[in-house]
Amino acid sequence: MTPRPIRVLSNRLRRIATVMLIFFLLVYCGIRAYTTNLAHRTLSLLAEASRISLGASEDSVLPLVSRYGGVRRPSPAPEPTSDCPDKAVCEDRNAFIPDYFYEIQLSPFDVFSALHERPTGIHLALAALMFRVPSLWRDPVSLRDWFGNVEIGIRGGRVDTVVGSLYVEGRTRWLGNSWQLFADMPNSDMRRKNYAVDGTFLEFPGYGGAGTLHYLTPAATPEQVISAQSVNTRCLTGSIPCRCLWDLSPPAFQYLNRHPEVGSTITTPDCPDSNRP
Numbered sequence: 001m002t003p004r005p006i007r008v009l010s011n012r013l014r015r016i017a018t019v020m021l022i023f024f025l026l027v028y029c030g031i032r033a034y035t036t037n038l039a040h041r042t043l044s045l046l047a048e049a050s051r052i053s054l055g056a057s058e059d060s061v062l063p064l065v066s067r068y069g070g071v072r073r074p075s076p077a078p079e080p081t082s083d084c085p086d087k088a089v090c091e092d093r094n095a096f097i098p099d100y101f102y103e104i105q106l107s108p109f110d111v112f113s114a115l116h117e118r119p120t121g122i123h124l125a126l127a128a129l130m131f132r133v134p135s136l137w138r139d140p141v142s143l144r145d146w147f148g149n150v151e152i153g154i155r156g157g158r159v160d161t162v163v164g165s166l167y168v169e170g171r172t173r174w175l176g177n178s179w180q181l182f183a184d185m186p187n188s189d190m191r192r193k194n195y196a197v198d199g200t201f202l203e204f205p206g207y208g209g210a211g212t213l214h215y216l217t218p219a220a221t222p223e224q225v226i227s228a229q230s231v232n233t234r235c236l237t238g239s240i241p242c243r244c245l246w247d248l249s250p251p252a253f254q255y256l257n258r259h260p261e262v263g264s265t266i267t268t269p270d271c272p273d274s275n276r277p
Contacts, residue, residue: 028141035108035142039236041068042106042148042166049104049150049164050229054183054218056159061102061152070104070150096186098153098160107147135169139241144169146236166231167202167211168248171241174202174209175248179228181216190215195224197256197263212245212252224262227255244271 045068052061064070078094109126130138130145138144146168153161165178180186190196194217202209214228230251235242246253256263 032142035144036237038106038108039146039233042146042236043231043233045104045106045150046148046164046166046229046231049152049162050179050225052152052159052162052181054159054162054181058154058157058159061159065102065104065152068104068106068150070102073101073103075100075153093186096161096182098155101151101153101161104150105147107145109143109145110147135241136171140239142237142239144236144241164229166248167204167209168235169241170209170235170248171243174204174211175235175242175245176200176202176209176211177214177231177245177249177252178211179214179216181218184217185215187215193262194219195221195228195262197228197252210245212249214252223255227251246271 045064048064052064065072075097078097109130130143133143135144146166149163149165149167151161151163152159153163160183162181163178165176167174167176169175185191185193185196193215196215198213198215200211200213202211216225216228220228227249231249232242232247235248242248
């Protein structure tokens with residue numbers, strides 16, 4: 001027969017283990033529900049932004065800006081053309097600067113903003129956890145960071161440009177997909193196109209990454225719009241992180257494989273087993 005003190009200790013250990021398990025499940029379910037809900041909100045923001053028409057009145061976009069907590073920001077100053085190696089490029093760039101723009105950002109943990117604000121307490125601990133613990137260890141409990149960004153440029157009281165971006169932690173680096181809607185292509189080399197794709201490097205705290213840039217005009221075809229704006233929701237909330245840009249936006253690379261002429265510096269996907277039509 002088991003001695004009473006041992007039985008009491010065994011019962012206490014079981015109760016402690018049960019309480020810890022329940023606590024872990026509650027925390028996990030809470031984090032999971034929070035990140036899933038915010039992922040849906042982020043994707044809804046990007047979807048609503050994609051339906052904004054160039055030339056729409058500023059008043060027509062204010063409800064969206066208010067609903068998602070956006071802010072009005074001043075546009076950057078034009079670049080002095082005298083300092084540009086290629087004056088035509090700078091003049092092109094300056095011509096597309098709006099009077100001002102509205103910016104909306106959504107992120108589950110807002111780690112990047114917290115770093116700029118010198119966080120303390122739980123915010124400091126969370127920032128340290130996100131940057132020091134590999135994402136592979138955090139993924140099972142949905143501790144993966146991402147942020148969505150929308151910018152609506154206003155010129156003369158009308159919508160002049162719309163930009164939608166999504167950046168997410170991948171398996172070994174950040175992955176990004178960004179689309180930009182202009183009345184005309186911002187670069188003279190692309191003026192004959194209604195849709196163009198470019199690649200870019202990402203520099204974020206912790207580690208860098210790669211991104212895809214899509215340039216669109218209102219004359220882009222529905223297939224091109226889908227190529228630019230479609231993203232894989234699993235990259236945000238799946239327990240297994242996405243590996244590469246192909247994983248983040250399969251339609252973009254499928255279209256690029258069929259129409260390599262739209263590509264600039266990006267021509268093939270960076271997943272070894274995804275280079276297929």
